[in-house]
Amino acid sequence: MVVTRFAPSPTGYLHIGGLRTALFSYLWAKKNGGKFVLRIEDTDKARNSQEATEAILKAFEWLGLKHDGEIEYQSKRDDIYAKYIKQLLDEGKAYKCYMSKDELAELRETQMANKQRTMYDGRYRDFDGTPPEGVEPVIRIKAPQSGEIVVHDGVKGDISFQAEDILDDFIIARADGSPTYNFVVAIDDALMGINEVIRGDDHLSNTPKQIVVYEALGFDIPKFYHVPMIHNSQGKKLSKRDGATDVMAYKEMGYTPQALLNFLVRLGWSHGDQEIFSMDEMIELFDPKDINKSASIYNTEKLDWLNSHYIKNTPNDELAELLVEYGLTLTSHDKKEILLDALKERAKTLKEMASLAKEILTTPTSYDEKAVKKAYKGNAIEILNNFGAKLSAKDEIHLPSEYHHLMEEVITEMEVGFGKIGQPLRIALLGKMGGVGLDIVMAVIGKEETMLRIANAISANS
RNA sequence: GGCCCCGUCGUCUAGCGGUUAGGAUCCAUGGUUUUCAUCCAUGUUACAGGAGUUCGAUUCUCCUCGGGGUCACCA
Numbered sequence: 001m002v003v004t005r006f007a008p009s010p011t012g013y014l015h016i017g018g019l020r021t022a023l024f025s026y027l028w029a030k031k032n033g034g035k036f037v038l039r040i041e042d043t044d045k046a047r048n049s050q051e052a053t054e055a056i057l058k059a060f061e062w063l064g065l066k067h068d069g070e071i072e073y074q075s076k077r078d079d080i081y082a083k084y085i086k087q088l089l090d091e092g093k094a095y096k097c098y099m100s101k102d103e104l105a106e107l108r109e110t111q112m113a114n115k116q117r118t119m120y121d122g123r124y125r126d127f128d129g130t131p132p133e134g135v136e137p138v139i140r141i142k143a144p145q146s147g148e149i150v151v152h153d154g155v156k157g158d159i160s161f162q163a164e165d166i167l168d169d170f171i172i173a174r175a176d177g178s179p180t181y182n183f184v185v186a187i188d189d190a191l192m193g194i195n196e197v198i199r200g201d202d203h204l205s206n207t208p209k210q211i212v213v214y215e216a217l218g219f220d221i222p223k224f225y226h227v228p229m230i231h232n233s234q235g236k237k238l239s240k241r242d243g244a245t246d247v248m249a250y251k252e253m254g255y256t257p258q259a260l261l262n263f264l265v266r267l268g269w270s271h272g273d274q275e276i277f278s279m280d281e282m283i284e285l286f287d288p289k290d291i292n293k294s295a296s297i298y299n300t301e302k303l304d305w306l307n308s309h310y311i312k313n314t315p316n317d318e319l320a321e322l323l324v325e326y327g328l329t330l331t332s333h334d335k336k337e338i339l340l341d342a343l344k345e346r347a348k349t350l351k352e353m354a355s356l357a358k359e360i361l362t363t364p365t366s367y368d369e370k371a372v373k374k375a376y377k378g379n380a381i382e383i384l385n386n387f388g389a390k391l392s393a394k395d396e397i398h399l400p401s402e403y404h405h406l407m408e409e410v411i412t413e414m415e416v417g418f419g420k421i422g423q424p425l426r427i428a429l430l431g432k433m434g435g436v437g438l439d440i441v442m443a444v445i446g447k448e449e450t451m452l453r454i455a456n457a458i459s460a461n462s
Numbered sequence: 463g464g465c466c467c468c469g470u471c472g473u474c475u476a477g478c479g480g481u482u483a484g485g486a487u488c489c490a491u492g493g494u495u496u497u498c499a500u501c502c503a504u505g506u507u508a509c510a511g512g513a514g515u516u517c518g519a520u521u522c523u524c525c526u527c528g529g530g531g532u533c534a535c536c537a
Contacts, residue, residue: 007537008537009536009537011536011537041537042537043536043537044536044537046536047536047537101535104534104535112463115463115464116464117463117464117465117533118464118533119533138535156466156467156468159466159467160466161465161466162465165464165465165466166464166465166466166532166533170534171534171535173535174535175535176535178535180534180535180536180537181536181537182537184537185537200531201466201467201468201530201531202530202531202532203531203532203537204466204467204531204532205465205466205467205531205532205533206532206537226467228467228468228530228531229530229531231529231530233473235529235530236529236530237530237531263474266474266475266486267474268474268475269475270474270475270476272476272485273475273476273484273485273486274485274486275474275475275485275486275487292468292474292475293467293468293469294467294468294469294529294530295467295468295469295529295530295531296473296474296475297472297473297474298473299472299473299474299487299488301473301474301487301488302473302474302486302487302488304487305486305487305488306487308500312500344500345499345500345501346498346499346500347499407496411496417496418496419496419497420496421496422496422497423496423497425496426496426497433497433498434497434498434499435497435498435499436498436499437495437496437497438496438497
């Protein structure tokens with residue numbers, strides 16, 4: 001069975017990059033009928049927060065990503081880590097190092113001055129004398145000092161590291177006894193049965209260290225897939241400084257989960273020329289072997305396109321429900337079908353859609369000056385009056401086509417072009433140029449409101 | 463700086479020795495539209511550079527250049 005995981009550290013909101021690896025992991029587990037584990041890596045007490053964990057969960061909920069089983073918290077697993085630390089100590093695979101932080105810093109400076117690589121010199125590796133007073137030791141693991149470590153990566157291929165280039169006896173437990181990252185990930189992944197690790201390739205250089213832990217403990221090494229980073233427009237790793245990286249900000253901006261997920265799945269992964277993927281298709285077609293080797297630059301042009309695509313293809317009932325979040329309640333509006341049909345063709349986001357709807361539904365209180373100047377000349381008022389009179393005479397009028405017909409009657413009778421009625425009427429109804437078809441606007445707001453707006457405009461602009 | 467990874471249109475990407483280098487997005491133009499948008503059509507734009515290997519390289523190898531990641535008692 002394929003078991004994947006997403007293992008964020010709760011230091012902030014869920015960001016775009018994390019979501020993408022989470023999505024990949026999720027899809028791969030689902031495709032294989034496996035499990036997708038969510039593990040909160042909260043070993044750094046100073047930087048973690050409960051709110052951050054909740055923010056991540058909230059984002060998952062919005063996107064419809066469900067983890068399998070209970071959420072695992074590393075902070076609750078101290079005794080497990082302690083057990084393995086003791087085991088390594090007993091087996092002589094790890095040891096106590098009494099070097100102080102100051103000494104370490106000093107060593108590092110010397111090495112830097114000599115242009116050597118900075119690494120622990122192993123001075124306590126085989127120490128059996130009397131430990132210095134007043135220093136709480138850290139625990140270091142005995143890492144191989146020579147030889148080759150090969151990471152079999154499903155995205156990048158086999159990558160080999162020379163132990164002497166990158167390894168030293170790294171710390172697995174701090175002076176206060178708490179275990180460190182590279183130690184606990186390996187243990188957790190092994191114990192939780194995670195056999196396919198999909199994560200950002202910023203972890204690639206950590207992997208040899210984790211392999212050292214796997215081997216010291218005799219655990220099976222999982223299959224790794226290191227996904228290239230998402231870069232900002234400067235070509236650097238995407239960070240919080242780059243603006244909208246918080247997943248929930250996309251909800252606020254009016255993007256749908258589908259669009260965001262579809263956008264993200266295509267960032268660094270592809271399936272031929274296909275651009276649109278439903279969740280089912282993603283699950284069916286996703287395969288980490290098709291993940292790109294190179295980093296991609298984050299750019300929301302395509303997200304906008306996808307979002308409008310999904311808005312166009314969302315049933316109106318569903319749209320009406322989604323729009324409530326954006327301050328638009330029209331579940332009981334009798335013309336909501338007409339309104340939504342017109343709006344979904346032009347809005348790029350749900351937020352935009354809501355504000356467009358509000359513009360239509362609200363009686364204009366002011367008129368765009370330039371547009372008025374242009375439209376209210378000649379016999380514009382006369383035309384409006386004519387139209388108003390014809391509308392007033394109608395007992396029953398509901399459909400856009402009926403309003404359209406009425407407009408046609410006016411232009412035929414007065415021998416003018418469509419623009420002669422369209423422009424002044426548009427300003428009367430909406431206060432400005434541009435926007436939804438007038439017949440639709442009138443059908444949505446109804447006869448009374450239409451007549452009111454025409455009267456308002458005539459008195460304000462004649 | 464050491465180590466590691468990467469390099470096809472502006473962007474997301476297809477390509478896996480022989481293609482007029484394809485699609486999408488963006489942009490531009492035209493058509494449709496009372497307006498704006500949608501929609502449709504058309505168009506501009508790419509194999510980082512240099513050596514090899516080969517009958518033939520975007521594709522394989524090496525070098526250069528460029529970009530990125532990582533080097534913590536953070537995760």
